[in-house]
Amino acid sequence: MTAASSPKVIDLDGIRVTLPSRAGPVEILRGVSLAIERGEAVAIVGPSGSGKTTLLMIMAGLERATEGRAVVTGRDLGPMDEDALARMRGDAIGIVFQSFHLVPTMTALENVALPLEFTGREEPFERARAALGDVGLAHREDHFPAQLSGGEQQRVALARAMAPRPSLLLADEPTGNLDGATGREVMDLIFDLHTRHGTTLVLVTHDERLAARCKRVLHMRDGLLGEAPALEPAGTAS
DSSP, rough: OOOOTTSEEEEEEEEEEEEEETTTTTEEEEEEEEEETOEEEEEEOOOTSSSSHHHHHHHHHHHHSSEEEETTTESSSOOHHHHHHHHHHHHHHEEEEEOOOOOOTHHHHHHHHHHHTTTTOOSSSHHHHHHHHHTTOOOGGTOGGGGHHHHHHHHHHHHHHHHTTSSSEEETTTTSOOOOHHHHHHHHHHHHHHHHHHHHEEOOOOOOHHHHTSSSEEEEEETTEEOOOOOSSSTTTO
């Protein structure tokens, strides 16, 4: 089944990640299986160190599984080399991190256009300008990251992730470095773009209020994943 025809954007089967340490092998992921269909919004919650970010990095092709099979946007990641994985991310995956990862010597417009140029998209700056408009920053396109607030930098990062119109958006604690009000604004934008473009969304967070906005909430603990209520009682998430 092709990427375009398959309803599954993510199909993980028995994913294990084991890392060496002086004390012996450490199991980060212990046999995770997960299917996410096109257009879903899924939250992954759990304590620090439970394996949430590692799982997201497997989905992005930024880390390799020790065992198991990962098929993302119809592509089996196992046989792909780093160049092929980079092309896949450029074509189909947008990623928003807790840290903004903007190039400090580039303007907001140049930061957003960069992945479009990398993947050979037509009219990269026009697309980047439209993406900045989608996040309310058309008036800041010529500003450098140091001239932007934290919320504005994260909105630039979101515009960069969404400019190629990816089928999958991965967000790793996207409000972790923002104050409450700014974080809510960023999440409003993420969910708005998810709804408008039909983008599949996977959100890693420890914030139950953000997780509750997704259609499905998955709970991770000690490298295992399951459908469960959020980990902490309401009001205690940081």
